[in-house]
Amino acid sequence: MHGRPRTIQAPDPARQRHEEAKTANFQALLEQVLHNHRDRNFSKEALLQNAKLLEANPEVYTAWNYRKLAVTHLLDSLQDEAARKSVLDNELLVIERALMRNFKSYGAWHHRKWILQFGLSSLDHEYRLLDKLLTSDARNFHGWAYRRFLAKIKKATEEHELQYTIKKINENFSNYSAWHSRSVLLSKQFLANAIERNTWLKALTEEYDLVKQAFFTEPEDQSGWFYLVWLLSQTVIPSRPLLAGFWPPNGSSVALNLDAPCRTRYSVVLCFSVPVCGVNTETVSVRFSSKVQISEFGLSWICVPDNSNSSKVWIADLADSCKSLDAGTFLTLDVEIGARPGIISEDGPLVGVQQFNFNLEVRSSSVPGCGEHDVLDACVAWPGECKQGFSRCEQSMGTVLDGPVVQCERHLEPLSDWKMETLKAQIDTCRELLDLEEDSKWGMLMLARLLVAHNQLASSHSPHTDEIQQLYKRLMKVDPTHGHYYDEQSSSLLFSQITSSLHNLSVHCWKSQQSNGDQELWLRVNNLSLSKLGYFEKLIWVQNLDLRNNKLHSLEGIEALQFLINLDVSHNQLSSITALQPISFLPKLQALNMKWNEIGSHPTDTNRYLFPTALSNSPESISIKIVKHQKGPLYWEVYEVFSRMRLRQLDIYGNPVSTSEFFRSQLIEALPCLLWLDGVHVSWGFSKLLCNAGALFVPIPRVDLTDRLHSQIQELKVENEELKARLAALEARLSSLESQKQADKEHLLAKSKVVEYTLTASVANLATQVQKATIAVSSKVEECMQECRRKGLALCLNWWLALYLVGRVR
């Protein structure tokens, strides 16, 4: 019984007698009431007996049914409205008394609504009564439902009801029922879109102020925080669908070989941020231009998984639409998503229109480069187990990929100024709160979420990542009960970092050398303790994925990787076969490594209802096909998950379930294309052989934690060795650079000396020349002087001679 204390001592005899008498009375009354009901006895006395019973125990639903029959019967015989009203008013009184006993009685509340529908009762009276109830029990959801019922009859406006919620919230910020009601009423206004934009923005700003008051008053009360999360999702952080990713990338070229097997067939893939429906030839236009006209290219869209009409992932097989085209045809296809309305999620229609184009070349198998190398006869080597033949990618990824090309863009609608300001204001508010209440769990969590949203809007870099990771670390300390939740959020952020740019991704890209000379590109996101993935829309191009040695318990969302061929999820925490269901929607997957997970060790299957099976009434369920398995336990999950797949290689060793021979034989039956199971060729009949050999052979090693740890240690050692080698190589390179630097320095020094010497020599040479020139000039001057003197003497002599001659003449 709810809230009734356990009696420790035996009740005293007097009390016991009283209890027994009460029981007997009630029993007798009940029998009488049920008897009257059976006999359709609607006498006054019978009605009184019934009222007495309901006052004592309003839960006797049959007694309420009797009253409805009685009321119908009485009203039929009465024409006078006043008399009819009096019958109904009497019912309201009976209900009031019953509600006094238990105001959570479903039967009593329903009877009240049933009476009200005759339209003869006073609504004001009902409102007054309800107000009393919601004052004494402010969270009574029957009461709130009844208020909505009354509002509908009275045609009360949303504004009127919103005022009431404000009143209740101001009485007590912790009234979650009132916040809920507010969300319902405001949603109606959102949808009606009836209010003028500025009025609407003003109203929203008031909402943010209201909720701010709430969590500043009671920072640890959940009510306001849940409301804030919703408010943000409605106004700032978009919950409406966006096109998150697509393939082929814009401007790329796709060569389509119509005769090639599955592996080289391509689909156009669209990934949305939330599940949508309505993706079809109307809403997604695909066109190509020829010499004279623009024509529609008919693609037929299906969603993944294909059991529902709503999904994040939609695909259209190109080959299906190219059947009529000749080899050698070359087309440029223009794709426009959201050209016409119709793509819609539960939160509303698609945001924006997205366009891209790609070239399509149709080939036939005779064209070289379309070989049949996808037939996997040999075992796939896993990069985490076999270091040989794998190396990190040095060159840019685009050149390694054959076919699908990397695409890693963000497609977010820019926020309006108002939205951006609101987002920033909320970030500031949370910081303000955390200044006051350092360890406020809700303040930290909200700040982390707001920063994540802000990160996503920053076009290229993610400025808050470190701060968010710190917040999650602190949250794990402050609120360890929800540690797993915070750990997943933190993982998700790490994964978003990895996928955020080609540069970050390239760190995780490895290439493997195939025996035939081909190279394969592996994305290796291993040994990172990731507990949650995401952002698959940025990885649509991935063909080989290594997720080994993380803490994954789910592969939710991986169905977006429509080109995946090889997948390694070994050494994780997958706990059931059904946890593999997302990969059953990957048409090209050939090899799966799921060694050392926890399949078979958990009786509670948390993925049982996440995909179509007989339990969820899927028409495609295989339940009919597996009737013949009656010996030993039936692993129906094996058939439901694997029977649509074309796996050629499966490594399952190290899971508790893998030791069951029934399990293995059912696996082989469910997977008709399977060649290799745990490294043993299926056709060798090994399993049967080993089974018969009994204890002499141990077909599958027992699951042993030590084994698992050893294997992990071994792997980490190998990884460690490899990293050491890398470090050594880098160090060697560093020291070689150092010596190079020294040599260069010396060389430069020597060179500068030579220059200096040359310079000095030139200067000296110049000085000599100057000296020589000076001497030459002086001697020339001297010469001139002497010449002058000679000439002067001659003049003198001439003069003297003239004078002499003159004298002589005289």
Added chain:
Amino acid sequence: MGELSIAKHVDYIKSLDKKKDLETVLTEHLRMSGAYWGLTSMDMMGHLEEMDKEAIVSWLLRCQHESGGFSGNIDHDPHVLYTLSAVQILALYDELDVINKDKVAAYISQLQQEDGSFAGDEWGEIDTRFSYCAICCLSLLKRLEKINLTKAVEFVAACKNFDGGFGCTPGGESHAGQIFCCVGALAIGGGLHHVDKDLLGWWLCERQVKSGGLNGRPEKLPDVCYSWWVLSSLVMIDRAHWINKDKLKQFILDCQDKEHGGISDRPDDAVDVFHTYFGIAGLSLLEYEGLKPIDPAYALPVDVVDRIFYSCEKKQPSH
């Protein structure tokens, strides 16, 4: 950590049938559901065979009405709540063939309304609890084609709220019990894509309070019954690892009456069969050693559900 006193709980459940106290009389109108809670608990603990199957089935059949529906006890009116409990009991006993399945299905299908919702009985109370009862019951009877399942699923989806949870009717506040009904109805009806798993999962995991127990709505007290309502919903959407399982286990075990058997809503409160069932079912979802695993949607042991949907084995006619 304390242990589950299985022997005491078995004795407690066996004693219920003979009790004639006030409690029993006050709840006699829902005896069908009481029987389902008690019997399913016994099956999870591996003691179902200690109950008098023949007496139970013959009493159960006396609760069926001309319309095909079952009532909570003899002389009461039929209702979809007790129709489901009756079908669940027969499923538990592998005795679904003793009733006219078409007749039961006809009773349920006439309760479906134009908008896809279900009334509980002829008096028209609409609630998503009844959508769950109808869908679960028809699925166990393999008669889902008798209703408009698409509309039924759409109505449940229309009850989704701002916090990702579900209410009784569109606009009704989220409540863990109601969430179980809606998520369960969507799971069985193949409509779980309507659930925002991360939003709802987060709201549900925030139901865990410091003591380790779960409450049904924000800022409310914990109660053992939410070990089932919350946890089964979390299991169906694969978010059960977001709560601290050890602390919840401890809370449930602390609510046992170790002397007289039975489990109560909170430690040291009076026990009843309802909370005993929800405590044991919660522990079963938490993989408590020695309990049969329970299916989170049909609320029946997994082997019972698997037998119904994945076996064509004809059972031996009962004697």
